[in-house]
Amino acid sequence: MATLSPLLKQATPVLAERGEGVYLYDTEGRRHLDFTAGIGVTNTGHCHPRVVEAAQKQVGTLIHGQYTTVMHEPLLRLVDALGDVLPDGLDSLFFLNSGSEAVEASIRLARHATGRQNIVVFHGSFHGRTMGAAALTTAGTKFRAGIGPLMPGAAIAPFPQAYRYGWDEEEATRFALRELDYLLVTASPASDTAAFVVEPVLGEGGYIPAPPAFLEGLRERADRHGILLIMDEVQTGFGRTGRFWGHQHAAARPDVLITAKGLASGFPLSAIAAPTALMEKARPGSQGGTYGGNAVACAAALATLQVIDEEGLVANAERQGARLNDGLRKVAADHPEIGDVRGLGLMQASEFTGPDGEPDAAAAQRAHQAAAEHGLLLLTCGAYGNVVRMIPPLIVTDAQVDDALALWSRAVADAVG
Numbered sequence: 001m002a003t004l005s006p007l008l009k010q011a012t013p014v015l016a017e018r019g020e021g022v023y024l025y026d027t028e029g030r031r032h033l034d035f036t037a038g039i040g041v042t043n044t045g046h047c048h049p050r051v052v053e054a055a056q057k058q059v060g061t062l063i064h065g066q067y068t069t070v071m072h073e074p075l076l077r078l079v080d081a082l083g084d085v086l087p088d089g090l091d092s093l094f095f096l097n098s099g100s101e102a103v104e105a106s107i108r109l110a111r112h113a114t115g116r117q118n119i120v121v122f123h124g125s126f127h128g129r130t131m132g133a134a135a136l137t138t139a140g141t142k143f144r145a146g147i148g149p150l151m152p153g154a155a156i157a158p159f160p161q162a163y164r165y166g167w168d169e170e171e172a173t174r175f176a177l178r179e180l181d182y183l184l185v186t187a188s189p190a191s192d193t194a195a196f197v198v199e200p201v202l203g204e205g206g207y208i209p210a211p212p213a214f215l216e217g218l219r220e221r222a223d224r225h226g227i228l229l230i231m232d233e234v235q236t237g238f239g240r241t242g243r244f245w246g247h248q249h250a251a252a253r254p255d256v257l258i259t260a261k262g263l264a265s266g267f268p269l270s271a272i273a274a275p276t277a278l279m280e281k282a283r284p285g286s287q288g289g290t291y292g293g294n295a296v297a298c299a300a301a302l303a304t305l306q307v308i309d310e311e312g313l314v315a316n317a318e319r320q321g322a323r324l325n326d327g328l329r330k331v332a333a334d335h336p337e338i339g340d341v342r343g344l345g346l347m348q349a350s351e352f353t354g355p356d357g358e359p360d361a362a363a364a365q366r367a368h369q370a371a372a373e374h375g376l377l378l379l380t381c382g383a384y385g386n387v388v389r390m391i392p393p394l395i396v397t398d399a400q401v402d403d404a405l406a407l408w409s410r411a412v413a414d415a416v417g
Contacts, residue, residue, distance in 0.1 A: 064294060241346075352364040
């Protein structure tokens, strides 16, 4: 008899049987309001009819057309469709299966293109669990402990976590950029630095938006030193933050963009995008893979793009995100145990802290579990596990946001008294 690895712990007690829109239904028929979206994956909701139809049709014609062996139409059409939403100049794409793989492909490209080794990431980053990506991940020791030596060449700079430092956003940004400059003349010389890799909003690190001035400061330094700026949009892309790409809240264009999660509404698919002139600097044979650009996943991604456009989901994410943030702040106003509420679009978080300002993971876990008992599925994050995040599908309505807020208010009251 085989079992799942004992390390695979569920965040909620739900045994899901089916999903529909913003809801999951368990094997006992109970409905759960899913504000996890598969960790920001089902942006179009569970089993959107257009996505289901596209995948079913593709399964009946071609499931696997390995794209370094043969080419297939879903992949070519997806490349064209992504060209309409990618930032200007990012006109060359390489497809993979997961966010971690895409991160590692971007690092390989950066090192080939620049002839430099070092990669600068930022405190609280999450870029994946594979060995190279784990070396770039600082969202918590659980992602990197006990597996060393890690990939060399990773340098870590501060991220402007204003609440953690007890500063305002402007002061935190000045500090982070000043420390990055110091890093470039100490631990990672600019002449040896291939890329900055940054999330527009820290994901596992606590749902902390990067201030526009910080991303713009990275762009300026990248230009000054000949360093590539890589935006990890695995969680922030495809409308999640109320812009199609999370970095579009700032005036900072990326040299390389990484996307996954919401790209195909639940089918495994990821990609990196870069200018053709940059992508051409990758060495022959350095890009490939058996399942990257899978035909069914590409068909689902095409349908996902159509749904996002035709149903106005990016604008809905912005509007519903503001509604959700406002409601979370009202709950926090009644409960001093919630020290901070923050987010962009439908990527919102509540951070639990004690009277002394120290992280209170126990309160966050109680609120998280109480929410599940009330039928609201959420996730925690942050280095201390004291942040509860809300990531509903982008199709969420006013009424569903209000339902979630009512359940959250009850859960917090149950958790902290």
